[in-house]
Amino acid sequence: MVDTNNTNNIDDVKYTATSPDDLELVKFAAKQGYKLIKTSFDEKKLLIGRKQYKFKILQALNFSSERKRMSIIVEDEKGVIKIYTKGADMEISKRLCHKSRFSENYKITIHDIECISNLGYRTLMVAYRQISRDEYLQWKQKFHMEDLNEGKSTKIIELSYEAIEKHFELLGATIVEDKLQDEVPETIQQLKLAKIKFWVLTGDKMNTAVNIGYSCNLISKEQQIFKLQLDKDKNVNMNFESHVQINKFFSEFNSFLKKLAYKYNLIPDDSGAKYFQSIVNPNAELGGENSSNSESVSEENLNIDLLKSLEQKKINEPYSIIIEAPILIVLFQDEYQTEKFLAICYNSNAVVCCRVSPFQKSQIVQKMKQFAPQSVTLAIGDGGNDVSMIMEAHIGIGI
Numbered sequence: 201m202v203d204t205n206n207t208n209n210i211d212d213v214k215y216t217a218t219s220p221d222d223l224e225l226v227k228f229a230a231k232q233g234y235k236l237i238k239t240s241f242d243e244k245k246l247l248i249g250r251k252q253y254k255f256k257i258l259q260a261l262n263f264s265s266e267r268k269r270m271s272i273i274v275e276d277e278k279g280v281i282k283i284y285t286k287g288a289d290m291e292i293s294k295r296l297c298h299k300s301r302f303s304e305n306y307k308i309t310i311h312d313i314e315c316i317s318n319l320g321y322r323t324l325m326v327a328y329r330q331i332s333r334d335e336y337l338q339w340k341q342k343f344h345m346e347d348l349n350e351g352k353s354t355k356i357i358e359l360s361y362e363a364i365e366k367h368f369e370l371l372g373a374t375i376v377e378d379k380l381q382d383e384v385p386e387t388i389q390q391l392k393l394a395k396i397k398f399w400v401l402t403g404d405k406m407n408t409a410v411n412i413g414y415s416c417n418l419i420s421k422e423q424q425i426f427k428l429q430l431d432k433d434k435n436v437n438m439n440f441e442s443h444v445q446i447n448k449f450f451s452e453f454n455s456f457l458k459k460l461a462y463k464y465n466l467i468p469d470d471s472g473a474k475y476f477q478s479i480v481n482p483n484a485e486l487g488g489e490n491s492s493n494s495e496s497v498s499e500e501n502l503n504i505d506l507l508k509s510l511e512q513k514k515i516n517e518p519y520s521i522i523i524e525a526p527i528l529i530v531l532f533q534d535e536y537q538t539e540k541f542l543a544i545c546y547n548s549n550a551v552v553c554c555r556v557s558p559f560q561k562s563q564i565v566q567k568m569k570q571f572a573p574q575s576v577t578l579a580i581g582d583g584g585n586d587v588s589m590i591m592e593a594h595i596g597i598g599i
Contacts, residue, residue: 202422208233213235213236213237215227215230215236216386219258220320220376221324221376224376225374225376233248233249234246234247234248235247235248236251241257242256242257242450243255243256243257244257244274253276253277254276254277255276256274256275256276257272257273257274258273258274258275258281258312258336258340259272259273259340259343260273261273261285261361261365263287263558264354264358265403265558265585266354266358266557267287267291267358267361268287268288268291268403268555269285269286269287269288269291269292269365269488270285270286270287270364271283271284271285271286271364272284272285273331273336273362273364274499275379278423279333280330280331281330281331281333281336282328282329282330282331283328283329283331283364283365283367283368284326284327284328285326285327285328285368286324286326286351287325288323288324288325288326288405288555289310289313289323289324289325289373289405290405292325292326292327292368292553293306293310293325295327295367295368295500296327296363296367296368296369296370296371297329297367297368299369300327300368300370301367303370304473305370305372306370309325309370309372309373312373313325314407316373316375317405317406317407317408317411318407318411319395319411320377320408320411320412320415321375321377321378321408322375322377322378322379322408323371323373323375323405323406323408324373324374324376325372325373326370326371326372326373326374327368327370328368328369328371329367329368329369329373331364335364335374336364339360339363339364339467339589342360342363343360344515348465352501375491377417378408378412379411380416384416385415385416385417386417387400388416388417389417392417392549394585397409397546397548397549398418398549398550398551399545399551399552399553399568400412400413400418400550400551400552401552401553401556401560401561401564401589402552402553402555402556403554403555403556403557403585404554404555405523405554405555406427406429406524406554406555409522409552409554410522410552412549413520413522413550413552418550419522419549419550419552420518420553422518423518423519423520423549424456424517424518424519424520425519425520425521425522426449426452426453426456426519426520426521426522426523427521427522427523428445428446428449428521428522428523428527429445429523429524429527430442430524430526430527438526439530441528442526442527442529442530442531444479445527446527446530446537447581448535450540453544455493456519457544459545460517467585478561482488490566518548518549519548519549520548520549520550520551520552521544521545521548521551522551522552522554523552523553524553524555524556525553525555525556525557525560526555528556528560528564529560532563532567538567539571542567542568542571545568546568546571546572557585558584558585558587558589559586559588561585561586561588561589562588562589562591562592564589565577565579565589565592565593568591569593570594570596576594576595577592577593577594577595578593578594578595578597579592579593579595579596579597580595580597580599581596581597581598582598582599586598
């Protein structure tokens with residue numbers, strides 16, 4: 201993190217980092233009077249005001265796309281041990297202590313994160329707690345015992361991290377601007393004219409991803425936008441809530457299709473609604489005993505033929521889909537729903553998948569290759585998290 205070639209003059213300290221976000225945060229802290237002046241594998245030295253402080257690095261709990269956070273355990277000059285963590289607000293929130301989770305500071309921080317995310321900035325939540333030496337030593341013994349086991353899996357390491365990443369007190373949140381490169385909107389517009397379908401697979405939260413989508417002309421307010429998003433305020437099982445959102449999406453999309461069918465005369469006038477219901481619900485007979493239930497049943501039986509009719513008639517009614525990773529996980533567990541969802545996505549203007557892991561990125565590419573074997577997939581990424589996606593696509597580009 202610190203260029204130590206010339207640390208005799210503190211003002212000449214230069215910072216380097218593998219993460220541009222971390223680099224900006226350290227630079228900002230220095231401007232606020234908390235300056236990192238020396239770093240090594242097991243020690244950090246800070247200049248706070250005019251006084252220097254040393255912090256011993258006891259353990260670094262590394263970031264991963266699955267964990268969506270990283271932590272560090274440090275000991276100050278007085279022997280006080282603390283663990284600090286930073287990461288996605290959803291991951292940090294559920295590891296806060298009860299007092300902090302229901303504090304006024306938490307409500308304000310969450311509100312600020314939502315507002316900032318809507319502007320397209322990257323956000324991180326930061327928290328800490330003081331731990332006793334006994335707790336640390338007991339955890340360390342268990343951690344290193346596992347570390348010596350042959351063939352130790354990533355899952356075991358993460359379980360070790362979980363054992364100590366808990367009961368945090370909220371410190372606040374950070375924001376970093378994620379600027380688009382030059383001429384990104386214009387480039388995307390030209391590629392869209394060439395009938396190239398765009399999918400964005402990102403680890404960002406939904407608000408950030410959506411705002412970036414608008415700024416680069418990937419999606420627009422003139423389109424019909426379908427969002428599959430978990431309600432963070434609901435104290436319900438995530439799996440159950442995902443099913444609710446999936447069913448809601450199919451219902452809303454069927455209503456969207458129905459409006460288009462009437463708008464473009466895809467349904468004969470003399471048959472009316474029953475004809476439409478019989479198409480989307482082939483199991484229900486016209487005028488039969490089940491006809492009164494055909495509307496509700498039709499919401500569970502999406503008719504892909506209507507999508508094909510729109511495409512064949514070259515009717516351009518753009519729509520986009522934005523979905524969160526937890527819902528995508530549940531969706532992919534059902535083969536029938538997966539087939540319906542991919543058909544809808546295939547005919548969409550754009551798809552944005554938020555909070556996805558590297559495995560999910562490659563999984564999405566794989567499923568689209570299987571769904572549309574006649575199509576060619578191109579994956580473009582700029583980080584280690586994108587490697588599996590790049591390698592899964594027909595054509596992969598690493599930046």
